[in-house]
Amino acid sequence: MIRVRFVKGILWFLVGLAAAVTIFRFLKGLGTVTALTDTTPWGLWIGFDVLGGVALAAGGFVIAATVYIFHLKKYEPILRPAVLTACLGYAAVVGGLMFDIGIPWNIWRPMFFWQEHSALFEVAWCVMLYFTVLQLEFLPVILEKFKHPLSQTAYKILKFFTLPLVILGIMLSTLHQSSLGTLFLIMPHRLHPLWYSPIIPLHFFVSAIGLGLTMVITESLVSSWIYKKHLEKDLLSGLAKAAAIVLWAYAAIKVADLAATGKLHYLFAGTWESNLFLFELLISAILPAALFSSAKARQSTGGLAAGAGLAVFGFVLNRIAVSGLATISATQTDYFPSWTEFAISIGIVSAAGLAFFFLVENFYVYDEPRAEKRDKYEIVSPDPVGGIRLHWSSLADARLYSLLFVVALALGIALMPNIVTGVTPERIEVEKARRVDAFRSKSDASPLYLYALYNPDEHDNPEAGEVAEMLLIDGDRNNKFVLFDHGTHEKNNGGPESCGMCHHMNKPLDKATSCYECHTDMFLTTDTFQHEYHREKLKEQGGCVKCHKDPAEPKTRETATACGECHKNMRVPNSFVKVEEADQTGIAPGYMNVMHKLCIECHKQKQEEKVELAPDLARCAACHQGLDESMLMVVEPYPQPQSMSLLTQR
């Protein structure tokens, strides 16, 4: 059976890959192996493994109800595989949960800490109980193989309780299939209106029935392909007919619900959510329902495969959308699962697949032994556990599978990021500090340092001063730099331990916050021009055209007469702040450039006080005269961008 060996080989490989991820999930935590964030705390594992898994396993209770409650005995041949699929599906759900929840060894807590207001509490109980019921429903298949009297007694007891178990299973399934939808009722703020609905539990329940039916079809098709087994097409087409009814009902409920809550306009809004919703509704319900409505398509393997495949894919997409995709517009956080998350999800499904193969090959899952047939399978050996015939056709199989498993395990470990450290904080790209050499002169006469851009020819005298490394800080990003003597600041503030004195106001996650991050207004231009005042004043002298001279030009600041043309005396002689005549149209640069005040005010005042402006304006003390001058330092005027090429950059 090359086909079986091929499929099993792939599954063992995928399980091996998942095993590698498992190690890091439990050693290094969720952050290392998932792409989850604080704003998207649920991801693929909840969307696919849990929500999808539970829904995919719905075939169990649907077929059990068909056979036992509705007495459609002809479906009995697919009851056992359906129950087995459901049982393994729930095992996969529990397995997925063990990976997803942060503290899996606390998974039993809902049994003892009751909180009946939580939908998840109800889901936890129902899943727990139903998983138990499913195991009890399937257990006779295993017990019937053993000849031991104890096993036979247990078999008889379980068979006696078949009906109560089936009814209990239907009750529990109804509850938690819908309760998985109830989980999202509390998040109207998160879920997109197309998916959010007060009757979302009903959507989940109806779609679970549809999905259960189509999943049973899919499972039959796949196993008949793998084992080259006879396909019971008339049974499957019966299921497909039922599925068509359920899927039409589901589509109708969805659309009617949208209409009733006045959300139809979202459907064709053209956003990616509306397109996703339409796509999902089309492939999960409308296309398969239309396909299954045709008797011809139901009778053909291709039609069955296409319809069931579409529905299964569509409903899994629906569960993933509800738990994740449909929340993106609210949280504005995009999330794409990491490969490690895919590896776990696929690995769990593969493990369930391998368990399915094992049980199918060793127990009567497909052909229930009828009384006359039973002898054929009976093993003569008195050994009580001799009933199992292990289907290793040869040891070569086992060798192949374990080799693939180990190779995948090694590959997974090699691919894992952060093998030793686990996940590490991100690096923040900061602009590389730009530095320039300056000459700091020593002067006993002045308490202040004097700096000049370092020039080797001029500053070769160690007596006169020393070379200091200056940071070029362009706080307002206008290509004018302030030279900052970082070294001296560090020294004066107490050495390498003192960083916090200046950097304590760091924004979270920043390493060195730029000035403008806090001084947000430092580079805002300041309007010094009062238009209303000028209009009033100039009314007598020619009005608007006094400034806006050319009537053909738009009346803007750029085309108006510059302030200096009228206010001849506002220019300050000897100012190093060189302003082009035409630029001066009533806008002053931000406060960092003008020492916290509007230029003119300050310059005028200083002129009256007969203060020599040119060399001193770059000193804080020129204005801040009350301060202790020894704390203040003078720097050279801004190096202009064109002179920067002369500077030695490191």
Place this chain on the structure above:
Amino acid sequence: MRQMSILTDVTKCIGCEECVKACKETNKTGEDQPWRWQRKIDDLSATRWTTILPRPDRHYVRKQCRHCLEPACASVCPVGAMHKTPEGPVVYNSKICMGCRYCMMACPYGIPRYTWADAVPYVRKCIMCYDKISSGELEQPACTKACPKEATIYGEREELIRLAHGRIEENPDLYIPKVFGEHEVGGTSVLYLSDIDLGFLGWKEDLGDEPLPMKTWVVLNKVPGIFVGVGVTMFGLYWIIDRRMRLQEEALEKKSASTDAQHDPETGTDKVEAKK
């Protein structure tokens, strides 16, 4: 029990982040790190339980847990690890938490954060210094104590609401005439006064006044009824269908039996006798 609350006046906040510093020191939350999972929306993180969000025109809005009167996080927790104390704060019991992160999904303000980097991760959020206040170590939360401008203050909820409305009346031109948190999602224990709209603090601009847990409860309280109903319906269906099929079978058997009975004497014995 007096419901304690925090009132933050956005117009008074100067954004100095003293509250953030005090919170971090008091609760020993640890150093902020640029983790992959927390660089979106706001600066809250497992190590930063309150933060200042800068808004245009020199507005600084402190973000922290709202300590809702009917908290979604507490109502969804399947084990009750989150719960609303009678004193006001919503607190977290890490000992029984199983890490399902439903609280993080349900919170309309996106407050609870997770220690994703740890092998044993926990949920982290502001607990209004509940442990320190109930042990008597602190008179009021560290953040309100640290505020130099009394922009954020601690007090009894009713009194703070009265105070807030008083401020609005005194200064109707300054404030938006609304105490943020008085009614939203059923009311919160952290209230805001503001001159800008604070809708950005939630996932949605308008979260509505209905308490969120009610949305789940209207469905969940039907669960026992549905459970029993489904059981009874299923058993009823089984019984009816089973009885019908049995009656049908019996009718068939009777029919064939009676036709057999009629045929045998008439065709078999009569003819034989007639021949004789």
